Amino acid sequence: MVIAHRGFAGQFPENTVRSVRGAAAADAAMVEIDVQPTADGDVVAFHDRRLDDGGESRGVTDERGVVWERSTATVTSARVLGTEERVPLLSEVFEALPPAVGVNVELKNPGSDAIRPGEALGEPAREAARRRWQSFVTSVLAVADRFEHDVLYSSFCEGALAAVDSVAPGESLAVLVEPGGADAGATVARRYDVDAINHPLAVLRADATLPASLQTAADAVDASRYVWTVTDWRAADRALASGADGIIADYAGLTAYRDD
Incomplete structure (x- = not known):
């Protein structure tokens, strides 16, 4: 499976309607997008803490401030990466994607x-x-429930997965594993019987195997395994050689050489 990271962020302005449409046209099986709230409580697709380059944020838009402290009108009017693409509502992302x-x-x-x-x-x-x-999770689920798409809810934060499990038991969950967090990821995976473990390429050992704790957890809960963030065909090859079920990629076509 190829999952388009932020809508193939290497090819399109990330987390935008343009990026998710482009990912769908490039035959991505799934599109990964980041969500957080505005000051008005609406759910938008955006990754960084700030709209500008303050703190650890990258200056993705031409607006300023912390996303959840700005109005929906301000956030959704912000231009992304110097293009005419704006920060979309989560509902606009779903509307832009075919149900498949x-x-x-x-x-x-x-x-x-x-x-x-x-x-x-x-x-x-x-x-x-x-x-x-x-x-916030209740708001996200309320949006997603209006559409027919298969949805996988992922997070680096256990609180987020706990909230989904509480509000809507049975929804598909994925734990996002930090580069140095294999043991913590394994614990969370078991605790919520996750459907997927999304882990970084860097967590793989030299022989392309997983740390024992993470592999044992993946086997115990029968979780699919997706590797992030894959930016070239060599990384894709290493990820798939490890037995991963798919890649979370910045570009389309990174596994095409395997079909040659």
């Missing part, structure tokens, strides 16, 4: 700086994290 194309919704941020990505939380921290995410 799946959507990997990465739950990026619920509107808080206290989200603790990459951790397997103990109690009561896990319950506090679930509560922090629950309102």
